[in-house]
Amino acid sequence: MNRIKKIFKLVHLALWTLFGLLIVLQLNSDEHLQWRAVTAGTLLTCMYVFYSHFYLLKYSAKRKKRDYFLLLAGIIVTGPIPFVIFHPSGFASAGAFQDYYLMTLVTAVPVFTFLSWLARVTENLVLNTVLKEQLEKQAVQTELSYLKSQIDPHFLFNTLNNIHTLVYKQAATAPEAVLRLASLMRYMIYESNAPTVPLFREITYLQDYISLQQLRYRKHPIVDLEIKGETASIAIAPLLFIHFLENAYKHSPSDLAPGAIQLQVEVRENTLIFRIRNPIGRNAGALQESGGIGLPNIKKRLQLLYPHSHTLETDENDGHYTVLLKIKDLHIQPHERKDHLLHY
Incomplete structure (x- = not known):
């Protein structure tokens, strides 16, 4: 101003x-x-x-x-x-x-009386427009912060339940689970506060989550993760994909075959394509449990962050549920890879 x-x-x-x-x-x-x-x-x-x-x-x-x-x-x-x-x-x-x-x-007095009125009206119009834009931007940022703050308790609640089960059973994998959770929290607390993060960091976050969930299974990895394209040069808003992955685990059958959940992340020029497909279990009558915040939350964030440059499609067919998210016109930004403590 x-x-x-x-x-x-x-x-x-x-x-x-x-x-x-x-x-x-x-x-x-x-x-x-x-x-x-x-x-x-x-x-x-x-x-x-x-x-x-x-x-x-x-x-x-x-x-x-x-x-x-x-x-x-x-x-x-x-x-x-x-x-x-x-x-x-x-x-x-x-x-x-x-x-x-x-x-x-x-001559002069009427002219400059009118010009002063015109100048005041113009200045007020410009200042009010700028102020309105600032208030709208602040409102959007406030709403994004609110929506983002809902992610952490929702995610931690489910994860801590899993760790509690491992500790209760005195499983040997419990200490590793705690370290995995620490790595996830480091990303959520320190790195996800930025407006955007490198795509490869968001993928690493998903990989950490998959590793943590894999502790519940003794079989081969149940998530088939495929990454295509250059993920180091694309920047996106943080914590966009975690709910899709979490829902895939939550609403799949308890007995999952290896590779049952198919997760694909692809970058084509400046377009990001995220696709996840999972089998539907008995408890998957609705993707969002009563009072849940995951899917409505992510839809609202996408509308605020990428109002005219994203498409989100969901499909239920042949006993599987598919989510397809495309975000186009992403800016290509150079990011420096950093080593992160507690990251595996």
Whole structure:
């Protein structure tokens, strides 16, 4: 907002400088002998009328209309005085004073009264538009933060339940599960606070989650993960895919065959394609349990983050549920890979 106000000040300065130069050029072309005094008087009159009315309009909303019109009348009546004072012939006679006063009152005063009103309306319009955009952006960021804050408890609740089961059974994999969870939390707490993250970090986050879930199974990996394209150069909003993967586990049969859940992440130029397919279990009558926040949450985030550049399709067929998400027009950004503590 301050930057916009500074721009307006520079515009005022530039226009008044240009206006003064035009007056000087006009008077010099007419070979006016007193061009300095006339230029000073003209500029002072015009600036007095302009800025008196300009700032009167700024505070007129807090005043009664009667006060505004009384002050405006005072500005109009006193407007020509600087020009008459500086004009060499302004006080030569009563007739000359009257002529110059009336001439200025009829010409310069109305014009710059109108220009000051136009400038105030323009400035208010621009400032209000910028303020509205800032408020809308702030509202979107607030809503995104709220939606994002819902992810952590929802995810942690399910994960801690799994770890509790391992600890209760005194399973040898329990310590590893704790380290896996620590790695996930590190990403969620520190890295996911950024507006965007490298796609490969989001994929690594999914891989950590898959490894944590795999501790529940003694079979071969039940998730078939396929990655295509250059994932290091694409940046996306964090924590977009975790609910799709979590729902795939939650709503699949308890006895999963190796590779039963098929997960594909593909990058084609500046388009990201995310696809996940899982068998439907008995408890998958609805993808979202009562009071759940996963799928509605991610849909809302996608609408806020990528309103015109994403498509989300779901399909239930042949005993399988498929989610297909496409995000196009992603910016290609260079990211430096970093080593992360507790990352496996």
